Amino acid sequence: MKNKMTTSILLSSSLLAGYAQANEDKDASLWKASAELGYVSTSGNTETDTLNVKGFAQTERDKWKHTFELTALNSSDKDVTTAEKYLLTAQSDYKLTKPNYLFGLISFEDDKFSGYDYQVVEAIGYGRRVVEESALTLDLEIGPGAKQSKLETGESESETLIRAAAKLDWAISKTSKFNEVFTIDSGEDTTITKSVTSLTTKVNGDLSMKITYTYKNTSDVPVGIEETDTETAVTLVYTF
Numbered sequence: 001m002k003n004k005m006t007t008s009i010l011l012s013s014s015l016l017a018g019y020a021q022a023n024e025d026k027d028a029s030l031w032k033a034s035a036e037l038g039y040v041s042t043s044g045n046t047e048t049d050t051l052n053v054k055g056f057a058q059t060e061r062d063k064w065k066h067t068f069e070l071t072a073l074n075s076s077d078k079d080v081t082t083a084e085k086y087l088l089t090a091q092s093d094y095k096l097t098k099p100n101y102l103f104g105l106i107s108f109e110d111d112k113f114s115g116y117d118y119q120v121v122e123a124i125g126y127g128r129r130v131v132e133e134s135a136l137t138l139d140l141e142i143g144p145g146a147k148q149s150k151l152e153t154g155e156s157e158s159e160t161l162i163r164a165a166a167k168l169d170w171a172i173s174k175t176s177k178f179n180e181v182f183t184i185d186s187g188e189d190t191t192i193t194k195s196v197t198s199l200t201t202k203v204n205g206d207l208s209m210k211i212t213y214t215y216k217n218t219s220d221v222p223v224g225i226e227e228t229d230t231e232t233a234v235t236l237v238y239t240f
Helices: 002-030
Strands: 031-042 048-061 064-077 080-095 100-111 116-132 136-151 156-171 176-187 191-204 207-218 228-239
Touching: 002 048, 048 228, 100 136, 116 156, 136 176
Parallel strands: none
Antiparallel strands: 031 048, 031 228, 048 064, 064 080, 080 100, 100 116, 116 136, 136 156, 156 176, 176 191, 191 207, 207 228
């Protein structure tokens, strides 16, 4: 599954990069993108390796805004894998009368230590920018969706859900910004609550340092799996 997942992510990344490149000559200013990389290696009494890679691309054209995000995390302790996760998310927003919009979202996640082979979520709904100031914005979203999951045992699960999200962007200063994305996917059997909090500080030019704290709670998990996962990451971000 790892090879299939890696191939899928690489293919998706290539398609997104190709789409961005194809439109670059038309109007490069319509695109904004960033790449993140974090790597920690220790030796001696403790031998660990952790690699955290993220990619982000967004474009706005007339009534549409498209956002793509890719995350890959791999951690090992003395050649034994302790964490391996891949997440690909794509969202399209259709702008209505300001500050309202409609959204459609799809996400694909493979977390080796979650008890699932993969999980897919699709959702559509209504969004509204409830705060819009020069340095601060807050978007709220809600709508119906569905989730399909395949457990490591080979069993498949499917359920409908309601998705709610809050997205906060705060430019603290010219060189620092704070972001918070809080989502709830409440299904018939399982509720997933996730919070991604980040602080980004510019280092030099297009290079920044980013600290991210991720909290995820799943109300119903396979036997032997913890309900709550947390992750703290320090990465370098290149914006282009």
